[in-house]
Amino acid sequence: MNKILRCPCGQPHYVSSSQAGQQLTCTSCGKPLTVPTLRELRDLPDAAATVSQPATSTSVWKTWRGPTMATFVALFLITGGMSLRFTLQRLNIDTSYDEETEIELGEQLFDQYGPDALSMTWEQYQTVGIGPKQRLPFMVWRTIAWHTTILASVTGTIAAICLLAALAVWYSARRAARRLQDDPRRPAVDT
Numbered sequence: 001m002n003k004i005l006r007c008p009c010g011q012p013h014y015v016s017s018s019q020a021g022q023q024l025t026c027t028s029c030g031k032p033l034t035v036p037t038l039r040e041l042r043d044l045p046d047a048a049a050t051v052s053q054p055a056t057s058t059s060v061w062k063t064w065r066g067p068t069m070a071t072f073v074a075l076f077l078i079t080g081g082m083s084l085r086f087t088l089q090r091l092n093i094d095t096s097y098d099e100e101t102e103i104e105l106g107e108q109l110f111d112q113y114g115p116d117a118l119s120m121t122w123e124q125y126q127t128v129g130i131g132p133k134q135r136l137p138f139m140v141w142r143t144i145a146w147h148t149t150i151l152a153s154v155t156g157t158i159a160a161i162c163l164l165a166a167l168a169v170w171y172s173a174r175r176a177a178r179r180l181q182d183d184p185r186r187p188a189v190d191t
């Protein structure tokens with residue numbers, strides 16, 4: 001066990017029992033300092049008891065805060081990235097195309113055809129599917145757009161919660177570091 005030997009100038013020196021009776025040179029004032037005998041050494045304060053964990057701002061991260069912060073930041077990056085992807089996907093879907101556009105286009109088409117071609121086109125439409133037979137592409141795209149919006153908002157919300165949680169952990173670490181500064185001997189464990 002290391003002991004603390006204080007020089008008359010105030011500088012502490014850490015000495016072990018193997019150094020009993022030896023001469024030291026103070027690192028602060030440069031004067032010689034004699035380490036006491038083994039018996040006297042026992043009465044000196046323990047180095048471990050007085051010098052607990054150094055009160056650094058990093059020690060507050062060595063508790064639950066480090067892993068918790070890492071988890072929230074990782075989750076934020078993952079869900080945030082997903083949300084961004086879904087948002088970009090949604091923006092790429094043109095939903096301005098609706099029933100009215102479809103009808104308009106259909107009418108334009110009918111104008112171009114004569115009666116024969118029209119009946120043929122009508123039959124084609126029936127097989128390809130207008131109405132209840134098959135969903136039209138713009139309807140399918142609208143559903144995809146809706147789903148993408150939901151996915152973007154859900155992942156975005158999770159990302160926001162993770163960001164807030166990470167900020168809360170960071171704030172708690174800052175407060176704990178400030179408490180450590182006030183009282184360095186107080187261990188970095190926590191509230």
Ligand SMILES: [Zn+2]
Nearest residue numbers: 007009026029
């Ligand atoms: Zn000294």
